[in-house]
Amino acid sequence: MIRPAEVPQRSFEDALYLLSIEKNMPDAALLDEVIRACPEFSEELTDFAIDLAIDRCSNQIRDEEAVPSMVALENVSPAVSRALSRFQNCLHSVQSTEVSGSVIKTLHAVSLSREAVNPFAHLSRGQYRDIAKNLDVNTVFLSKFRDRQIVPTSIPVAFQRRLASEVDVPIELLAAHLAAAQGAPHGQLYKADKKPSNQAQQSFEEAVRGSGLDPEQQKALLEL
Amino acid sequence: MARALTKRKTDGTLYVRPTAIERQIDEVSSLGLLELRQRLMVADKKAGGYLQSETLVHLIRLSILENRPEVSGTVLPFLLGRCERNLNVTVSDDLRDATMVREDILGEFSELLALDVTTGSGVLDYYEVHFNSAFAALRVNVVRKALTRLKYESEPESSDLPDDDLFGQPDSLVKKLIDNLSEPPTQEWKLRGKLLLKAINQLPNKERKAVMLVHYYGYLQGSDDPSQITAATLCNCTPKTIYNRLQRAEKKLAAFKE
Incomplete structure (x- = not known):
């Protein structure tokens, strides 16, 4: 066994998988353990654990899947066909994007630590406003992505793609930023009397509804 | 021998593939495309030649890493067909929107496969250890997101119910039914279980959460010990609120007392 100090920080995604694969039926001991490892996600993990338990209970009483016929195996359904296209498009976009060695290094480092490059850091105020305008959102909403105030897994992939494209970074780099720990970068100056502290993360939907966006903007974002 | 996994368990030790999967990976790594396809056509999970989904994930990862698109092109449609x-x-x-949600899950899984090698996230390690459980995590999470989009219920808190038995674990019929779900003795129980789960799923979120935390996970409603994790601490409310939510849920699930 390795010492606690050597255990890398876990992402929210890791915590979900741990809850799901460590035991056949999730129990309180496992949930406690995962929540203690990721206290910042305790509410989301609890909600997930409830749904996971119901899913597992359903599996227990579900009839066994029938063995598919040879014809069913040979046929590629429209849904699988679309998923294959999504795989190819994603692979192509990743392979054709000129991801520099330093970006790759950053991405690997993110999985080991909680530090990540903030792709918004280099933007001027004008650029920042232009990005918000191009995305048809306001700067309040955009700032929630910059400051990692949104639960990353709740952000639709389509919006992540648009945001990455506007900020002009590979989607993996944006995803790494969104998944990294909250908090002001070292050396950041602040005007408030008190040092800024981490805020509880919101879901994408909560951010959409709580950022002063007009109803049309909200509708468009929630349909993504 | 397949390369080692990098993800760690809750105790900090590295995950390893089950021995049977390691053995199967060794076995199929020498197969040509035609033989591989023949093996993929074995559909019966109990048949000797059946390729486990964990093995298929490994083959796809390796083919992307080694730039052998013909392998992923052969294996991926079969794996996605199983997922579908x-x-x-x-x-x-x-x-x-069940159809759309299913498609979302398939799509997200496809992207996961495509991005894993490039980003080095290692998330597919989980799928090489226990595919069905890992896929369940993705599925449950996407369904949850879909439900969040669809469901906007606001649940009024009631505080006028009596607070006797506050810290007791009620000998609830719901608990008995949940306990029996793991080993349903008869078809009748299966049917009853399905109906119960459907009813629990239809409860308002806060009541459903209270029912599952107390009756499935076995948490106390509350405790005098502030360091103890209870249903109240997990729901960020008082034990009395948990008690009230359980009372309301029990009333709605009263049909199962017959």
């Missing part, structure tokens, strides 16, 4: 069949039974038609 799984989703057809696990994502209920009762869910609004």
Whole structure:
């Protein structure tokens, strides 16, 4: 066994998988353990654990899947066909994007630590406003992505793609930023009397509804 | 021998593939495309030649890493077909937009496969250890997101119910039913279980959470010990609120007392 100090920080995604694969039926001991490892996600993990338990209970009483016929195996359904296209498009976009060695290094480092490059850091105020305008959102909403105030897994992939494209970074780099720990970068100056502290993360939907966006903007974002 | 996994368990030790999967990976790594395809056509999970989904994930990862698109092109449609069949039974038609949600899950899984090698996230390690459980995590999470989009219920808190038995674990019929779900003795129990789960799923979120935390996970409603994790601490409310939510849920699930 390795010492606690050597255990890398876990992402929210890791915590979900741990809850799901460590035991056949999730129990309180496992949930406690995962929540203690990721206290910042305790509410989301609890909600997930409830749904996971119901899913597992359903599996227990579900009839066994029938063995598919040879014809069913040979046929590629429209849904699988679309998923294959999504795989190819994603692979192509990743392979054709000129991801520099330093970006790759950053991405690997993110999985080991909680530090990540903030792709918004280099933007001027004008650029920042232009990005918000191009995305048809306001700067309040955009700032929630910059400051990692949104639960990353709740952000639709389509919006992540648009945001990455506007900020002009590979989607993996944006995803790494969104998944990294909250908090002001070292050396950041602040005007408030008190040092800024981490805020509880919101879901994408909560951010959409709580950022002063007009109803049309909200509708468009929630349909993504 | 397949390369080692990098993800760690809750105790900090590295995950390893089950021995049977390691053995199968060794076995199929020498197969040509034609033989591989023949093996993929074995559909019966109990048949000797059946390739486990964990093995298929490994083959796809390796083919992307080694730039052998012909392997991923052969294996991926079979793996996605399995996922689709799984989703057809696990994502209920009762869910609004069920078809779209199933497609979202398939799509997200495809992207996961495509991005894993490039980003070095290692998330597919989980799928090489226990595919069905890992896929269930993805499925449950996507369904949850879909439900969040669809469901905007606001649940009024009531505080006028009596607070006797506050810290007791009620000998609830719901608990008995949940306990019996793990080993349903008869078809009748299966049917009863299905109806119960459907009813629990239809409870307002806060009541459903209280029912599952107390009756499935076995948490106390509350405790005098501030360091103890209880249903109240997990729901960020008082033990009395948990008690009230349980009372309301029990009333709605009263049909199962027959």
